[in-house]
Amino acid sequence: xxxxxxxxxxxxxxxxxxxxxxxxxxxxxxxxxxxxxxxxxxxxxxxxxxxxxxxxxxxxxxxxxxxxxxxxxxxxxxxxxxxxxxxxxxxxxxxxxxxxxxxxxxxxxxxxxxxxxxxxxxxxxxxxxxxxxxxxxxxxxxxxxxxxxxxxxxxxxxxxxxxxxxxxxxxxxxxxxxxxxxxxxxxxxxxxxxxxxxxxxxxxxxxxxxxxxxxxxxxxxxxxxxxxxxxxxxxxxxxxxxxxxxxxxxxxxxxxxxxxxxxxxxxxxxxxxxxxxxxxxxxxxxxxxxxxxxxxxxxxxxxxxxxxxxxxxxxxxxxxxxxxxxxxxxxxxxxxxxxxxxxxxxxxxxxxxxxxxxxxxxxxxxxxxxxxxxxxxxxxxxxxxxxxxxxxxxxxxxxxxxxxxxxxxxxxxxxxxxxxxxxxxxxxxxxxxxxxxxxxxxxxxxxxxxxxxxxxxxxxxxxxxxxxxxxxxxxxxxxxxxxxxxxxx
Amino acid sequence: xxxxxxxxxxxxxxxxxxxxxxxxxxxxxxxxxxxxxxxxxxxxxxxxxxxxxxxxxxxxxxxxxxxxxxxxxxxxxxxxxxxxxxxxxxxxxxxxxxxxxxxxxxxxxxxxxxxxxxxxxxxxxxxxxxxxxxxxxxxxxxxxxxxxxxxxxxxxxxxxxxxxxxxxxxxxxxxxxxxxxxxxxxxxxxxxxxxxxxxxxxxxxxxxxxxxxxxxxxxxxxxxxxxxxxxxxxxxxxxxxxxxxxxxxxxxxxxxxxxxxxxxxxxxxxxxxxxxxxxxxxxxxxxxxxxxxxxxxxxxxxxxxxxxxxxxxxxxxxxxxxxxxxxxxxxxxxxxxxxxxxxxxxxxxxxxxxxxxxxxxxxxxxxxxxxxxxxxxxxxxxxxxxxxxxxxxxxxxxxxxxxxxxxxxxxxxxxxxxxxxxxxxxxxxxxxxxxxxxxxxxxxxxxxxxxxxxxxxxxxxxxxxxxxxxxxxxxxxxxxxxxxxxxxx
Numbered sequence: 001x002x003x004x005x006x007x008x009x010x011x012x013x014x015x016x017x018x019x020x021x022x023x024x025x026x027x028x029x030x031x032x033x034x035x036x037x038x039x040x041x042x043x044x045x046x047x048x049x050x051x052x053x054x055x056x057x058x059x060x061x062x063x064x065x066x067x068x069x070x071x072x073x074x075x076x077x078x079x080x081x082x083x084x085x086x087x088x089x090x091x092x093x094x095x096x097x098x099x100x101x102x103x104x105x106x107x108x109x110x111x112x113x114x115x116x117x118x119x120x121x122x123x124x125x126x127x128x129x130x131x132x133x134x135x136x137x138x139x140x141x142x143x144x145x146x147x148x149x150x151x152x153x154x155x156x157x158x159x160x161x162x163x164x165x166x167x168x169x170x171x172x173x174x175x176x177x178x179x180x181x182x183x184x185x186x187x188x189x190x191x192x193x194x195x196x197x198x199x200x201x202x203x204x205x206x207x208x209x210x211x212x213x214x215x216x217x218x219x220x221x222x223x224x225x226x227x228x229x230x231x232x233x234x235x236x237x238x239x240x241x242x243x244x245x246x247x248x249x250x251x252x253x254x255x256x257x258x259x260x261x262x263x264x265x266x267x268x269x270x271x272x273x274x275x276x277x278x279x280x281x282x283x284x285x286x287x288x289x290x291x292x293x294x295x296x297x298x299x300x301x302x303x304x305x306x307x308x309x310x311x312x313x314x315x316x317x318x319x320x321x322x323x324x325x326x327x328x329x330x331x332x333x334x335x336x337x338x339x340x341x342x343x344x345x346x347x348x349x350x351x352x353x354x355x356x357x358x359x360x361x362x363x364x365x366x367x368x369x370x371x372x373x374x375x376x377x378x379x380x381x382x383x384x385x386x387x388x389x390x391x392x393x394x395x396x397x398x399x400x401x402x403x404x405x406x407x408x409x410x411x412x413x414x415x416x417x418x419x420x421x422x423x424x425x426x427x428x429x430x431x432x433x434x435x436x437x438x439x440x441x442x443x444x445x446x447x448x449x450x451x452x453x454x455x456x457x458x459x460x461x462x463x464x465x466x467x468x469x470x471x472x473x474x475x476x477x478x479x480x481x482x483x484x485x486x487x488x489x
Numbered sequence: 490x491x492x493x494x495x496x497x498x499x500x501x502x503x504x505x506x507x508x509x510x511x512x513x514x515x516x517x518x519x520x521x522x523x524x525x526x527x528x529x530x531x532x533x534x535x536x537x538x539x540x541x542x543x544x545x546x547x548x549x550x551x552x553x554x555x556x557x558x559x560x561x562x563x564x565x566x567x568x569x570x571x572x573x574x575x576x577x578x579x580x581x582x583x584x585x586x587x588x589x590x591x592x593x594x595x596x597x598x599x600x601x602x603x604x605x606x607x608x609x610x611x612x613x614x615x616x617x618x619x620x621x622x623x624x625x626x627x628x629x630x631x632x633x634x635x636x637x638x639x640x641x642x643x644x645x646x647x648x649x650x651x652x653x654x655x656x657x658x659x660x661x662x663x664x665x666x667x668x669x670x671x672x673x674x675x676x677x678x679x680x681x682x683x684x685x686x687x688x689x690x691x692x693x694x695x696x697x698x699x700x701x702x703x704x705x706x707x708x709x710x711x712x713x714x715x716x717x718x719x720x721x722x723x724x725x726x727x728x729x730x731x732x733x734x735x736x737x738x739x740x741x742x743x744x745x746x747x748x749x750x751x752x753x754x755x756x757x758x759x760x761x762x763x764x765x766x767x768x769x770x771x772x773x774x775x776x777x778x779x780x781x782x783x784x785x786x787x788x789x790x791x792x793x794x795x796x797x798x799x800x801x802x803x804x805x806x807x808x809x810x811x812x813x814x815x816x817x818x819x820x821x822x823x824x825x826x827x828x829x830x831x832x833x834x835x836x837x838x839x840x841x842x843x844x845x846x847x848x849x850x851x852x853x854x855x856x857x858x859x860x861x862x863x864x865x866x867x868x869x870x871x872x873x874x875x876x877x878x879x880x881x882x883x884x885x886x887x888x889x890x891x892x893x894x895x896x897x898x899x900x901x902x903x904x905x906x907x908x909x910x911x912x913x914x915x916x917x918x919x920x921x922x923x924x925x926x927x928x929x930x931x932x933x934x935x936x937x938x939x940x941x942x943x944x945x946x947x948x949x950x951x952x953x954x955x956x957x958x959x960x961x962x963x964x965x966x967x968x969x970x971x972x973x974x975x976x977x978x
Contacts, residue, residue: 027733028740062730064748189713196714203692203710203751220709221692224678225685241551244516251517257776259553260769262692262751279768280749286772287746290779291865294786298861298950299854309866310879317887321858322894325851329895332850333902336843343839350836354825357849357959361821362814364853365788365952369810372787376780377798390799398806405811406818413822461787462857462951470846 035065039072046073046081055088063093067100074105083112095121099129102306103136110141119148126200128173128281131160168252169245171285172266172275177205179232181215186228192220201278204263207236212272214265216240242267245274249285254381256282293379297372297461299324324463331467335474342478345487351420352481355428358410359477362432363439363469366402368462370395370443375457378447385452391444399440403433427484431477438476439469524554528561535562535570544577552582556589563594572601584610588618591795592625599630608637615689617662617770620649657741658734660774661755661764666694668721670704675717681709690767693752696725701761703754705729731756734763738774743870745771782868786861786950788813813952820956824963831967834976840909841970844917847899848966851921852928852958855891857951859884859932864946867936874941880933888929892922916973920966927965928958 026034038057045054058066066089073082086094086109098109098121110118122130122145134142134157146154156174163169177199179188188205196202202220209215216236226235242265243252255264256279266275288305295303302320303312312320339346339356346352374391377383383391407429414425443465447457482488515523527546534543547555555578562571575583575598587598587610599607611619611634623631623646635643645663652658666688668677677694685691691709698704705725715724731754732741744753745768752767777795784792791809792801801809828835828845835841863880866872872880896918903914932954936946971977 028736028744060728062728062748193714196710201710202713220713221685221690224691224709224713225682239549239551247517255517257772259551260772262768279751283746283749283772283775286775287869291869294783294865295861297783297786299858300861308871309862310872310876310883314883314886314890317883318890318894321855321887321891324858325854325891325895326898328850328854329847329898332847333899335846335850337907339846340840340843346842347836347839350832350839351829353835353842353845354829356842356845357824357828357963358818358821360846360849361817361824361955361959364955365814365817366810368951369788369813372784372789373798376783380776380780382797383799387799394799394803394806397803398810401803401807402810402814405807406814409815409818410822418826463854466850466853466955470850474846 035061039069042069043072043076046085047077051084051088054085058085058089059093063096064100066093066097070097070101071105074108079108079112083109086113087117091120092124095124099125099133102308103133104311106133107137107141110137115144115148118145122149126173127156127160127175128171128200131157131170134161163245166249167245168243168247168249168266168277169275171249171252171277171281172245173200173278174275175200176263176265176273176276177202179205179207179218181207181209181231181233181236183232184228185223185226185230185232185235188218188223188232192223200276201263204261204276206265206273206276207232208273212274214240214242214267214271214273217265240265243277244269250289252277253282253285253289257286293375293456293458296456296458297375299328299461299463328463328467331471335471338471339474339478342482345478345482345485348487349424349481349485351424352427352478355414355424356474356477358428359431359435359473360470362406363435363473364462364466366399366436367439367443367465367469370440371447371461371465372443374444374447375461378451378457385448388445388448391448392441395440395444396437399437400433402440403436406436407432423484427477427481430484431473431480434476434480435469435473438472439465442468524550528558531558532561532565535574536566540573540577543574547574547578548582552585553589555582555586559586559590560594563597568597568601572598575602576606580609581613584613588614588622591797592622593800595622596626596630599626604633604637607634611638615662616645616649616664617660617689620646620659623650652734655738656734657732657736657738657755657766658764660738660741660766660770661734662689662767663764664689665752665754665762665765666691668694668696668707670696670698670720670722670725672721673717674712674715674719674721674724677707677712677721681712689765690752693750693765695754695762695765696721697762701763703729703731703756703760703762706754729754732766733758739778741766742771742774742778746775782864782945782947785945785947786864788817788950788952817952817956820960824960827960828963828967831971834967834971834974837976838913838970838974840913841916841967844903844913845963845966847917848920848924848962849959851895852924852962853951853955855888855925856928856932856954856958859887859929860936860950860954861932863933863936864950867940867946874937877934877937880937881930884929884933885926888926889922891929892925895925896921912973916966916970919973920962920969923965923969924958924962927961928954931957931961 038061042054042057045051045057058069061069070082070086073085086097089097098106101109122133125133134145137145146157149157160169160174175198177192177195179191183191192202192205205218205220205223206214207216207218216233216238217240218232218236222235241255241259241261243255245266245268252264255261261279263276263278265273266277268274292303292305295301300320301323302316374383410432411425411429414420414428415422446460446465450457450460527550531543531546534540534546547558550558559571559575562574575586578586587595590598611622614622623634626634635646638646649658649663664687666681666684668680672680681691681694694707694709694712696704696707705722705727706729707721707725711724730744730748730750732744734755734757741753744750750768752765754762755764755766757763781792784790789809790812791805863872899921900914900918903909903917904911935949935954939946939949
């Protein structure tokens with residue numbers, strides 16, 4: 001099926017031609033290219049006021065793609081054009097597209113449409129998406145929306161808005177299917193048929209006991225493959241996995257990764273079911289948490305999860321990068337002062353300076369390798385605090401082997417290629433082993449220590465490791481030199 | 490519901506006591522603690538030969554957890570004990586547990602059980618899990634298993650084993666539900682009821698046209714909420730999103746992340762449906778790809794996706810870390826030789842050496858920040874090759890501001906705290922701005938360039954950036970010094 005065919009499907013009158021088109025499954029690159037071209041076409045059509053074709057081209061895409069096209073419209077054309085295009089969408093599509101837009105674009109759309117339209121969109125959105133939108137909007141608009149919301153729902157919205165950011169509570173939706181233990185499969189399916197449309201997922205159903213206490217879960221696949229008169233209580237799993245409403249979203253993501261669930265129940269401290277989290281929301285959490293980790297490992301702090309590089313202003317970029325840079329500058333200044341203490345050694349054997357970067361760089365590089373492995377290992381639960389002994393023992397052996405290999409390599413190069421005295425070469429080689437062992441042990445230990453005291457291990461990556469190893473490497477090297485070369489400090 | 494209750498649920502005779510236990514929903518930390526304690530208990534029980542209690546404690550957990558306990562048994566006790574425990578599991582549980590074990594542990598189990606037991610497990614496993622196991626096993630065992638497989642399935646297995654590693658084909662399963670356009674909802678549900686048990690997922694069903702060409706998809710939620718006599722053709726989506734069997738698994742993961750699907754059809758070049766990929770397998774892919782990226786950014790290459798830090802031998806650790814270290818050592822040697830060219834300048838003004846780490850370190854740190862943002866941006870599709878101009882323009886402005894802030898800070902510190910001459914301070918300050926601008930532009934550009942020529946941008950992180958900036962930083966600094974201080978080279 002070609003993209004053209006998909007495009008044509010929207011119009012009933014062209015349906016009959018689809019049979020003639022040779023089916024060709026496009027690979028990802030061709031599909032992406034086609035999409036980029038179509039985005040350009042939409043911008044052009046919309047600019048020229050050709051609304052009929054704009055609409056049909058837009059509607060040939062999935063709502064997620066349409067939202068992406070709207071981001072482009074808002075970036076490249078104007079808010080007015082975006083509002084015009086938005087109003088051309090069928091209402092149910094408009095609601096979906098709206099929920100996929102980034103926060104600031106949602107505010108732009110809200111500002112441009114009528115109160116009645118806002119009320120419609122809010123009413124039709126999934127509950128968890130609605131909460132996300134309300135969290136982004138300015139207070140005056142939120143008040144306006146809540147005024148038009150029925151009292152019961154307003155109460156629920158306020159409860160959900162109060163769950164801590166990054167908690168399971170902030171991810172969940174109250175729109176799930178509840179069943180009774182005593183229902184038969186037939187009754188359960190009839191109930192799902194009636195309730196399903198308003199539900200975030202129908203694929204996992206929740207069996208509640210008494211008031212709201214969660215008794216067990218039953219999957220729709222178990223229901224549809226069972227006979228009509230079997231009881232829900234016979235199909236349900238009572239050993240379900242749940243999360244607590246105050247559990248951190250990162251821990252919730254770990255549970256999804258581990259078990260491969262499509263949805264997971266969220267309960268309060270009294271085991272009452274308060275909502276469910278679905279896998280699609282967790283995919284976003286995983287991506288956000290990974291981005292945060294990677295940025296911290298690269299010495300950047302303060303980016304919000306949905307900030308995009310190009311959308312962040314120059315001054316915000318500066319603010320997010322400056323803290324680590326200042327810290328590292330101070331560390332490097334200290335390193336410099338330490339080196340200045342060895343002025344006597346350096347001025348007598350100036351060639352030592354040429355190997356200073358080698359020692360400092362090797363310390364940073366080898367330490368970073370170890371820290372990277374441990375930080376990632378901690379974040380995917382491969383290593384644990386109790387493994388600290390095993391880790392240090394492994395890093396010790398690895399560092400000794402690496403140290404010997406690299407120092408022999410350097411010794412030979414310094415003597416044979418640079419033509420320096422064996423004593424200088426020995427100074428570099430000996431320091432190098434010491435530096436590598438120190439750096440590997442530091443890189444292996446620091447992330448564990450951070451985790452132990454409740455600091456994000458990702459902060460113990462390159463910036464921190466290289467700052468510390470720079471300091472220690474230069475001291476080890478120059479101290480070794482002063483001893484081996486017999487120069488008093 | 491407490492963990493105790495879950496434990497008891499296995500035995501019918503203790504069921505009546507569960508009502509009396511006060512429900513308390515445990516938070517993640519308590520649950521993890523409880524699990525760790527239970528693992529210890531299982532090891533002890535199994536060691537003491539108390540098989541009855543071992544079994545009931547094991548069965549109180551989810552299959553994923555049981556597999557984790559088996560990893561501990563294999564690590565801490567012996568293969569024999571693991572086999573004994575494995576044989577105590579109900580057959581359906583044993584199959585699930587087996588499929589969740591890491592490759593080497595699967596081989597251990599296979600080695601210890603009878604051919605008949607192997608055949609049973611293989612027969613009951615999901616098709617995609619079976620392929621994963623066969624890929625891990627030694628050739629002689631694979632042959633033994635294939636000998637006992639019916640001819641039709643053997644053919645299919647061989648096709649699947651031949652899809653390139655990391656392609657959509659290697660992730661997919663052929664066990665999906667096929668429907669006909671002309672079926673009514675009632676007929677479709679009856680078909681699902683009959684076929685569902687052997688299917689990887691029943692939540693998305695595939696409508697095929699003629700032979701195997703994919704016509705559209707229909708969700709189970711649409712089917713169960715529709716009236717009995719509606720036709721499948723009225724419910725199905727023809728504008729489905731698909732992937733090609735040879736698409737890279739990273740691209741497939743992008744599609745899942747973007748659209749939030751539970752399953753996605755995989756078609757060949759003639760648009761024939763050959764399998765489906767489900768979201769649980771994609772979660773693993775995302776984790777593996779992220780780990781690979783992070784490791785490459787930290788200068789480690791060659792780890793396999795399911796290698797765990799502690800399971801990798803010392804020599805494999807050395808081998809995975811040495812290539813980058815050697816590359817960086819050579820780069821640092823070149824930097825050293827360049828510095829040696831400035832021997833005259835350095836010997837005249839030895840204090841310059843004290844600020845060399847500052848300049849080199851700042852170059853590495855600022856370059857790493859930019860590279861980290863761009864590498865991550867490329868991997869989550871936030872920035873694109875066409876944005877190179879915007880990125881460089883943004884980095885230029887950011888680097889000028891950061892450069893001014895840091896160089897003023899350093900100028901003042903060098904004059905006021907270190908008591909050095911303003912000319913030395915000016916040398917450092919001026920070089921610093923140059924270094925930061927260069928490093929930021931390099932960090933912004935190098936990952937884009939890598940992507941352009943088809944190299945993984947993650948390889949352009951700290952190790953590469955800092956090697957290059959070290960070299961350039963020291964030259965800029967010492968050249969500036971020789972000019973400002975009027976010392977001929």
